[in-house]
Amino acid sequence: MNKLGIRTVRDLIGYFPRAYEDRTAAKNIEDLTLGETVCIRAMAAESPKLSHIRSGLDLVKFRAVDETGSIDITYFNQSYIKDAIKQGEEYIFYGKVDGTLLQHTMANPLYELASTAGAATGRIVPVYSLTAGLSQKSMMNTVRNALDKYGDALPDYLPESVIEQNNLCSARNAYENIHFPLDSICLGMARQRLVFEELFTIAAAMKLMRSNRASKAGRILDIPDFNEFYDTLEFNLTNAQKRAIDDAARDMSSGRPMNRLIQGDVGSGKTLIAAACCWDAWYGGCQSAFMAPTEILAKQHYNSLSDLLEPLDMHVGLLTGSMTPKQKQDVYQKLSSGEIDLIIGTHALLSEGVRFSNLALVITDEQHRFGVQQRATLTEKGDSPHVLVMSATPIPRTLALIIYGDLDVSVIDEMPPGRKPVETFIVDERYRRRINDFIEKLVGEGRQVFIICPMVEEGETSPDDLKSAEEYYDSLANYVFPNLRVALVHGKMPTKEKDAAMALFSSGQADILVATTVVEIGVDVPNAALMIVENADRFGLSQLHQLRGRVGRGRHASYCVLFSGAAGETSRERLEIMRKTNDGFIIAEEDLKIRGPGDFFGSRQHGLPELRIANLASDMAVLRQAQDAADRVLAADPLLSSDENRNLMDQIAHLFEINAEKLN
Numbered sequence: 001m002n003k004l005g006i007r008t009v010r011d012l013i014g015y016f017p018r019a020y021e022d023r024t025a026a027k028n029i030e031d032l033t034l035g036e037t038v039c040i041r042a043m044a045a046e047s048p049k050l051s052h053i054r055s056g057l058d059l060v061k062f063r064a065v066d067e068t069g070s071i072d073i074t075y076f077n078q079s080y081i082k083d084a085i086k087q088g089e090e091y092i093f094y095g096k097v098d099g100t101l102l103q104h105t106m107a108n109p110l111y112e113l114a115s116t117a118g119a120a121t122g123r124i125v126p127v128y129s130l131t132a133g134l135s136q137k138s139m140m141n142t143v144r145n146a147l148d149k150y151g152d153a154l155p156d157y158l159p160e161s162v163i164e165q166n167n168l169c170s171a172r173n174a175y176e177n178i179h180f181p182l183d184s185i186c187l188g189m190a191r192q193r194l195v196f197e198e199l200f201t202i203a204a205a206m207k208l209m210r211s212n213r214a215s216k217a218g219r220i221l222d223i224p225d226f227n228e229f230y231d232t233l234e235f236n237l238t239n240a241q242k243r244a245i246d247d248a249a250r251d252m253s254s255g256r257p258m259n260r261l262i263q264g265d266v267g268s269g270k271t272l273i274a275a276a277c278c279w280d281a282w283y284g285g286c287q288s289a290f291m292a293p294t295e296i297l298a299k300q301h302y303n304s305l306s307d308l309l310e311p312l313d314m315h316v317g318l319l320t321g322s323m324t325p326k327q328k329q330d331v332y333q334k335l336s337s338g339e340i341d342l343i344i345g346t347h348a349l350l351s352e353g354v355r356f357s358n359l360a361l362v363i364t365d366e367q368h369r370f371g372v373q374q375r376a377t378l379t380e381k382g383d384s385p386h387v388l389v390m391s392a393t394p395i396p397r398t399l400a401l402i403i404y405g406d407l408d409v410s411v412i413d414e415m416p417p418g419r420k421p422v423e424t425f426i427v428d429e430r431y432r433r434r435i436n437d438f439i440e441k442l443v444g445e446g447r448q449v450f451i452i453c454p455m456v457e458e459g460e461t462s463p464d465d466l467k468s469a470e471e472y473y474d475s476l477a478n479y480v481f482p483n484l485r486v487a488l489v490h491g492k493m494p495t496k497e498k499d500a501a502m503a504l505f506s507s508g509q510a511d512i513l514v515a516t517t518v519v520e521i522g523v524d525v526p527n528a529a530l531m532i533v534e535n536a537d538r539f540g541l542s543q544l545h546q547l548r549g550r551v552g553r554g555r556h557a558s559y560c561v562l563f564s565g566a567a568g569e570t571s572r573e574r575l576e577i578m579r580k581t582n583d584g585f586i587i588a589e590e591d592l593k594i595r596g597p598g599d600f601f602g603s604r605q606h607g608l609p610e611l612r613i614a615n616l617a618s619d620m621a622v623l624r625q626a627q628d629a630a631d632r633v634l635a636a637d638p639l640l641s642s643d644e645n646r647n648l649m650d651q652i653a654h655l656f657e658i659n660a661e662k663l664n
Contacts, residue, residue, distance in 0.1 A: 001142075003131045012146050013154070013175055016194070016613050017126035020187070023094050024123060030068035032104050037096045039121050041114055042066045044089055048075075050082045064093065072105045090114040092121040124181045143179050151176060157651040158197055159644045162629050168193045178613075192622070195614045199626035205652045207634050218257035218384050219360045221284035223249045229279050232311055233272075235416070241269050244410035245276045248388060251408065252280060252361070258386035264412025265584040266549025267419055270390045271301065273412075274363050275308045277388055282314050282341045286360030290344040291378060295320045295495070296502050297365065300524055302344045309342065319345035319354070322496075328353065350377045363388045392549070393542065393588075413585075421582045422552040424560045426536070426575045435561055436480060439530065443484055443511045447529040447556060451476070451514045452547055453490075454535035472534075473514040481512065489515045517543065526554030536562035537571040541591040544575075545584050 006012050026041040042064035051059045060075040060082050073093065075081045085091070095109025110120050128139045156163070156171040163170070169177075174193040181187035226245060230237065237245075244262055251258035264270050278288040290305070292298040302318040309316055317340035319331045328348075334340045338357030343349065359382030379385055389407070427435065439449050453469040469490050477486040487501040487510035504510040506525050517539070531551045536544060544562065552558035562575055577590050614622070633645065640649040 001134070004129070004134075009146050009150055012143060013150070013179075014612060015128070015143075016178055018129045019127040020181070021094075021125045021127060022184075023121045023125055024183070026092060026121075028068040029066050029071050029104065032071075032097045034097055034099070034101070034104075037094070039092055039094045040064075040066065040071065041090065041092055042071065044085050044087050044091065045070065047087045048082045048085050050079055064091070069104075072099065072103065073109065074105065074107050076108060078108070085111070092117045094121050124183070124187065126179055147176060147179065155647045155650070157201065157647045159633060159648060161644070162200070162633065166196060166625060166629060168196060171197075191613065194612075195619050195622050196626050198612060198614045199619065199623045200630055201648070201651050201655060203623075203627045203630040204634065204640070204648065205655055207630055208640065208652065211634070211638060216257055216384060218255055218386065219252070219284075219286070220255050221249075221252040221280060221286070221360065221386075223253050224280055224283040226276060226280075229276055229312070233308075237272065238269065238412075238414040238416055240264075240412045240414040241273055241416075244273045244412060247408070247410045248273070248277050248386075249280055252277070252386050257384045258388065259407055260388055261407040261409045262388060262390045262412065263409055264390075264392065265415070266392045266546060267415065267553055268392075268412040269416050270392070270412060271304055272308070273410075274365075274388065274390065275305055277361060277363070277386075278305070278342045279309060279312060279314065281361040281386075282309075282312075284360065286358045287335070287338065287340065287356050288342045288361040288363065289349055289356070289359060289378060289381075290342065290363045290365070291349050292344065292346060292365045295322060295346055296499060296506075298344055298346050300506075301365065304524075305342065305344060314341045315339060316341070317343045319343055319348045321346060321348045322499075323348075354381060356381055359383075359385050361386045361388065363390065365390050393546065420552055420557060422531070422548050422558045422560050424548065424562065424579045426562045426564060426572070426579060428563065428565055435532065439481070439512070439532075440484070442530055446527070448505065448508070448510070448525060448527050449512045449530040449532065450528055450547070450550055451512060452531070452533045453514060453516055454538055469514065469516050476512065476514060484511045485509065486512045486514060489513060491516060517547070524553055525550070527556075529554070529556045529558045531558075531560045532563065533560070534563050535565070536575060537564045537566035541574060541577060541587045542584070544578055545587045548578070548582075549584075 006015055023039050026039040029040060045063045045065045048060045048062040053059055058077050058079050060078060062073055062085060063070050064073055091111045092114055093106060093109040093111050095106040097104050099105035112121050126140060128136060151172055154171050154175060169189050174190040177186040177190035178194055248258060248260055251260055262270050262273050281288045290301060292301055298320055306316045317331050317334060332353045335343055336355045336357055362379050362385050379387060453472050473488040487504050489498055489501045505513040508527060528551050531548055533544060533547055548560040564575055577587060581587060637645050
């Protein structure tokens with residue numbers, strides 16, 4: 001149970017079935033369809049016969065009949081059935097129909113005497129996700145006992161007024177019928193209530209966080225004349241970039257701590273917005289900190305931000321885990337004395353030795369890579385500093401409604417001039433030779449190539465997948481492209497080796513980088529003009545879009561080739577979306593519809609508490625209803641301090657407790 005996250009009775013009752021088996025209706029034998037799982041009401045036409053086939057294999061066989069036909073029933077290694085089933089008695093059997101069109105069979109069906117049926121058949125039965133050591137029967141019995149003993153003590157977290165206004169059933173009724181529904185109508189009512197409760201609690205929690213933040217005092221930074229900053233640039237900003245900078249500057253001058261998300265597609269120019277905000281803080285006599293998820297990205301940001309800000313007399317520093325103790329001490333000293341205006345680093349910024357003279361702005365890149373605790377540790381190094389988070393993962397607008405309930409959002413919906421859309425092609429193995437020729441042609445012109453090997457998501461990786469990445473690299477380096485420089489990066493390599501391979505590629509000393517998606521490949525290589533993804537049908541659309549965004553960053557025409565051997569029409573249609581659009585938000589919406597929010601982010605932290613029952617792809621109408629209700633409740637009771645809202649406040653506290661590392 002603990003492996004499933006179940007430690008208390010509360011956890012158990014809140015562990016919902018993943019599916020249901022409808023065992024309410026019995027079919028006639030003549031109406032059975034091969035392959036279906038179904039109930040039949042039939043009489044044992046003969047006494048069961050026990051046969052010893054070989055060591056370790058016993059069979060019990062008999063024929064059962066109803067008014068319309070007969071079926072042969074077999075039990076494997078269940079010799080007790082020989083005496084349990086009596087000739088002439090009527091039973092309910094539940095199992096999968098096999099055999100032929102002329103004679104149906106069932107193997108190991110569940111059975112009950114028709115006269116006393118009701119425990120395993122004649123009802124809708126829950127199906128739970130399990131782990132080794134648990135059976136469906138033991139889980140069902142444990143939940144049944146918990147509901148019988150504690151069901152009446154279940155607190156109702158929804159205020160009475162909300163239950164009435166939204167025509168919802170009681171919590172006791174909902175939990176009973178989500179586990180053991182009387183019928184499909186009762187199951188529908190239970191699900192409606194529990195989905196609403198889940199989304200309402202999250203919406204109320206996010207709104208409460210936002211109002212708490214609004215009540216805090218923040219550092220007031222006067223809005224500078226940004227033309228001074230813009231005049232030092234060699235290019236013009238897009239209107240979307242300027243809008244985001246204005247949004248952030250207003251926040252930082254408002255008297256409350258900024259908590260803003262800059263959300264834009266790969267290559268939309270978010271780093272420049274971060275630079276403008278750091279300049280704003282420096283202009284007000286303050287320091288900024290910029291935290292990136294990997295050392296490679298930290299160094300990349302250090303180089304680009306130094307180029308932008310040092311001409312303005314700002315001092316930019318770098319702090320990473322691989323620096324020597326002496327180098328780190330030097331950075332610590334300069335930070336505490338105020339000599340460094342902007343420090344860029346990895347998790348090393350969270351070290352105890354890092355002390356600021358006057359920290360006013362904290363920026364995190366790819367915010368879903370950091371848990372709330374890490375960001376809190378960094379912000380605690382200043383006095384209520386402003387917070388800017390950046391993400392290149394386009395979140396569907398529907399999902400953003402709830403994920404970013406606590407954040408103000410600036411969407412960068414324009415690409416900088418000169419960025420060419422990446423041409424995308426979907427091919428199968430018949431095109432392999434042509435693609436290999438194309439790789440040689442591009443490399444001959446001085447370009448570079450990414451090749452992403454098939455690999456399942458983090459946490460699901462099997463050794464075979466990893467081996468295939470290494471084998472593929474060996475094949476390319478030694479046989480397919482022996483005259484080209486091929487590098488390899490995967491998640492199991494030591495960090496130094498990984499960084500060395502990435503550095504080779506980004507400096508142009510490798511022509512091809514074979515990589516898996518486990519490793520962060522967000523490094524900017526303007527010279528890379530081709531992205532090849534093997535077994536593309538195994539990736540989510542948003543992940544493919546992120547990978548495609550690694551090319552097309554320079555002045556050269558760029559291409560993305562998706563290899564897919566999937567025969568299904570659905571797989572092909574999914575990939576066609578990639579060919580039709582370069583808009584990450586449209587792709588994200590499609591990805592959400594296809595895969596649902598659980599898979600949308602893979603196994604990375606993403607700011608949402610775990611959803612136990614709601615599905616943001618199909619429950620959007622309920623989400624809007626829940627948000628409206630949360631608005632009304634908080635308008636009447638901003639601190640949720642009334643007696644009616646006390647249970648709701650307890651549930652919000654529990655939500656934050658169990659999701660401490662996931663709520664962003």
